[in-house]
Amino acid sequence: MERYNKITEKNKREIVLLKAFPCAWGKCRFCDYIEDNSRDREEMARLNEEVLSRVTGEFGVLEVINSGSCFELPRETLELIRNIVREKKISRLFFEAHWMYREKLQKMREYMGVPIIFKIGVETFDREFRENYLNKHAAFESAKEVSEYFDSPCLMVGIKGQTREMIDYDIKMLKEHFSLGTVNVFTNNTTDVKRDEELVEWFMNKYAxxxxxxxxEVLYEKTDFGVGD
Structure with a gap:
């Protein structure tokens, strides 16, 4: 599995995929990504140190992702990231966190000592589909509410059961309330959630x-950031 890459198109940055403790929620219907976790603190810290040793600070920006939220990374790894921020003169971080951690974001910003762009896996702003089908456990009411805590939503398109109207609304909310965002085109995996090819084709044409x-950033394949498998 590739765990380090450089993103050289939009928002140039280095990106690392680290190991963390199991996702605190871990019940999203569409997600099998949570299998990349561990309970072996020493093994995780050792692997993460090896991956982070590749960070050069070339762009002054680093994105850290894992199979859950940044708050589930081992303490030793968070300390190492903070040290690398200082040593490599990183001026901005990208982290991701679940809605349940919204009240802890500011403490993480203070701990790291540099601006953090916090991503959140929204998937859709349609609450019924998000909660009752995707099982996100993120019962916010509006995009505006999300924007009060997070900087960059990650949307998902092309799922059977999703509609064009839902996607239109999601893109509208992304553009109205956030300065950055990611759109993930769903890829079939080991879960029972399935890709809607017709919907994907419509989206790629309408929102080219x-x-x-x-x-x-539009991710047509889940590995478009150059990490994972």
């Missing part, structure tokens, strides 16, 4: 302009 939009 997002491919050149500097504020939105």
């Amino acid at each position: 302009d997002l491919l050149s939009d500097p504020s939105v």
Whole structure:
């Protein structure tokens, strides 16, 4: 599994995929990504140190992802990230966190000592589909509410059961309330959630302009950031 890469198109940055303790929620219907976790603190810390040793600070920006939220990374790894921020003159971090951690984001910003762009896996702003089908356990009411805590939502498109109207609304909310965002085109995996090819084709045609939009990253494959498998 590749765990380090450089993103050289939109928002240039280094990106690392680290190991963490199991996702605190871990029940999203569409997700089998949570299998990349561990309960062996020493093994995780050792692997993460090896991956983080590749960070050069070339762009002054580092994104850290794991199979859950940044708050589930081992303490030793968080300390190492903070040290690397100082040593490599990192001026901005990207982290991801679940809605349940919204009240802890500011403490993490203070701990790291640099601005953090916090991503959140929204998947959709349609609450019924998000909660009753995708089982996100993120019962916010609006995009505005999310924007009060998080900087960059991650949306998901192309799922059977999703509608064009849902996607139109999601993109509208992304553009109205956030300066950055990610759109993940769903890829079939080991879960029972299935990709809707017709919906994907419609989205890629209607929203082709997002491919050149500097504020939105469209991931057609889950490995488009160059990490994972």
